[in-house]
Amino acid sequence: MSKNTPVVILTNPQMGENIGATARAMLNFGLAELRLVAPRDGWPNERAVDMSAGALEKMPPVQVFDTLQDAIADLHVLYATTARPRDMVKPVLTPRQAAMDASQRIENNHAVGFVFGAERAGMSNDEVALCHNIVNIPTNPDFSSLNLGQAVLLMAHEYYQATNKTIAKALDLGASPPASQKNFEHFFKRLEGELADGGFFQAEGLRPTMLKNIRSIFTRAELSEQEVNTLQGIISALIGKKTQHKSNNKKAAKSK
Amino acid sequence: MSKNTPVVILTNPQMGENIGATARAMLNFGLAELRLVAPRDGWPNERAVDMSAGALEKMPPVQVFDTLQDAIADLHVLYATTARPRDMVKPVLTPRQAAMDASQRIENNHAVGFVFGAERAGMSNDEVALCHNIVNIPTNPDFSSLNLGQAVLLMAHEYYQATNKTIAKALDLGASPPASQKNFEHFFKRLEGELADGGFFQAEGLRPTMLKNIRSIFTRAELSEQEVNTLQGIISALIGKKTQHKSNNKKAAKSK
Numbered sequence: 001m002s003k004n005t006p007v008v009i010l011t012n013p014q015m016g017e018n019i020g021a022t023a024r025a026m027l028n029f030g031l032a033e034l035r036l037v038a039p040r041d042g043w044p045n046e047r048a049v050d051m052s053a054g055a056l057e058k059m060p061p062v063q064v065f066d067t068l069q070d071a072i073a074d075l076h077v078l079y080a081t082t083a084r085p086r087d088m089v090k091p092v093l094t095p096r097q098a099a100m101d102a103s104q105r106i107e108n109n110h111a112v113g114f115v116f117g118a119e120r121a122g123m124s125n126d127e128v129a130l131c132h133n134i135v136n137i138p139t140n141p142d143f144s145s146l147n148l149g150q151a152v153l154l155m156a157h158e159y160y161q162a163t164n165k166t167i168a169k170a171l172d173l174g175a176s177p178p179a180s181q182k183n184f185e186h187f188f189k190r191l192e193g194e195l196a197d198g199g200f201f202q203a204e205g206l207r208p209t210m211l212k213n214i215r216s217i218f219t220r221a222e223l224s225e226q227e228v229n230t231l232q233g234i235i236s237a238l239i240g241k242k243t244q245h246k247s248n249n250k251k252a253a254k255s256k
Numbered sequence: 257m258s259k260n261t262p263v264v265i266l267t268n269p270q271m272g273e274n275i276g277a278t279a280r281a282m283l284n285f286g287l288a289e290l291r292l293v294a295p296r297d298g299w300p301n302e303r304a305v306d307m308s309a310g311a312l313e314k315m316p317p318v319q320v321f322d323t324l325q326d327a328i329a330d331l332h333v334l335y336a337t338t339a340r341p342r343d344m345v346k347p348v349l350t351p352r353q354a355a356m357d358a359s360q361r362i363e364n365n366h367a368v369g370f371v372f373g374a375e376r377a378g379m380s381n382d383e384v385a386l387c388h389n390i391v392n393i394p395t396n397p398d399f400s401s402l403n404l405g406q407a408v409l410l411m412a413h414e415y416y417q418a419t420n421k422t423i424a425k426a427l428d429l430g431a432s433p434p435a436s437q438k439n440f441e442h443f444f445k446r447l448e449g450e451l452a453d454g455g456f457f458q459a460e461g462l463r464p465t466m467l468k469n470i471r472s473i474f475t476r477a478e479l480s481e482q483e484v485n486t487l488q489g490i491i492s493a494l495i496g497k498k499t500q501h502k503s504n505n506k507k508a509a510k511s512k
Contacts, residue, residue, distance in 0.1 A: 025406070027396060029395060054399075089432075089483065096417060138416060138417070139284050140284055140285055142314075143284055144284065146284060150409055153406055154413055157410055160395070161350075224345055
């Protein structure tokens with residue numbers, strides 16, 4: 001049997017609101033299979049539906065079990081989320097490490113489950129003993145209490161990050177393509193000429209260094225074609241020459 | 257001026273509950289400086305205090321400003337969290353990338369701010385224009401709505417992860433130290449001998465391979481000293497010899 005995404009299992013959840021928040025957080029990050037072990041207020045639960053913001057309607061039906069052992073019977077690898085240290089010899093992972101581990105197992109067609117305990121008590125030692133790994137969410141030791149929905153949100157977010165190629169730092173250039181070097185050099189040569197005319201380079205010996213520093217401002221900005229045109233317009237406006245430069249943009253043209 | 261952690265700025269927040277959830281999420285991950293721009297219901301706000309689970313009392317007083325420009329006047333680098341693409345040429349980062357970038361800037365004593373927009377409308381284009389980077393939280397495109405508190409939680413979690421050395425996969429061995437190789441070999445030799453006595457190795461030629469496979473089970477488990485003693489006790493119990501092996505643990509001793 002192969003599962004494509006981890007199952008989320010809540011043991012003895014108390015408040016319907018938290019079950020709903022769990023469902024919402026799951027679906028935000030593409031997890032859809034939710035199982036409950038002995039929910040205090042039974043199932044279905046109206047408050048859970050309200051709090052899920054539509055997630056429960058979009059997910060496959062939630063499955064309810066009497067014991068954690070029943071709920072995990074068809075799964076291969078379990079991660080127990082717990083805030084307290086346990087006197088048990090198990091790997092202790094951050095959510096990030098657990099997400100990477102889980103995503104590798106999913107790729108190998110292992111069926112994976114993330115288990116979360118009841119709101120106050122968390123998981124019992126007997127429940128943790130059934131799981132292969134312990135997940136601890138690193139938090140500020142002076143203010144560490146996360147609620148159930150938040151813990152699920154962080155775990156699901158980490159799983160989503162582990163499975164979706166992290167988008168490289170992307171510059172959103174909108175409709176305009178990046179500036180070609182040719183156009184940029186055209187602008188920069190003009191700038192240099194106008195600066196020289198204006199007596200900007202007080203000592204000729206400093207000119208190369210000053211130019212390098214100015215160039216660095218613009219290369220760092222990774223200009224778009226449109227922005228180079230805008231800069232041309234700015235030069236025109238500043239020098240007051242109103243030169244009809246071929247790449248003046250409309251604004252500069254209007255300022256004549 | 258140097259700031260040790262990023263400032264969180266909410267522009268035009270509407271519901272006190274969300275301001276409280278923001279404060280709680282911030283303090284969970286060690287962020288403590290919260291600024292509000294023109295909160296709809298004024299400040300202080302009782303619902304915010306309730307929802308913050310004590311965080312607002314522990315944090316420095318929240319500062320309130322009329323405009324985003326006022327709120328960020330003393331900061332150096334701003335990250336605008338927004339779900340919608342904008343027609344502006346700015347770097348677009350994931351929370352993880354933004355967190356890494358921000359932590360480097362904090363190390364260089366830059367003052368950093370994470371800006372979040374109003375619940376429904378998000379940040380205006382004019383507000384985004386004041387910021388240096390855009391942060392997009394990658395979510396399931398079919399169910400992408402995060403609330404304000406959740407967005408802050410994820411950003412603060414990522415910042416905490418970026419600044420706290422990620423804990424390597426750790427095996428929690430409790431009170432017992434890892435098993436020494438000497439003790440493990442002592443156990444394994446005994447196991448091999450008992451298996452041979454019991455006729456386990458049907459073909460002598462297969463013995464080395466079978467032993468390697470069995471050994472692999474135990475090395476993978478990274479046993480503690482106590483667990484090796486337990487395994488010795490298990491052998492004793494199974495062979496029924498009730499041998500008083502020096503490293504039998506109490507349980508095995510009881511089963512005599």
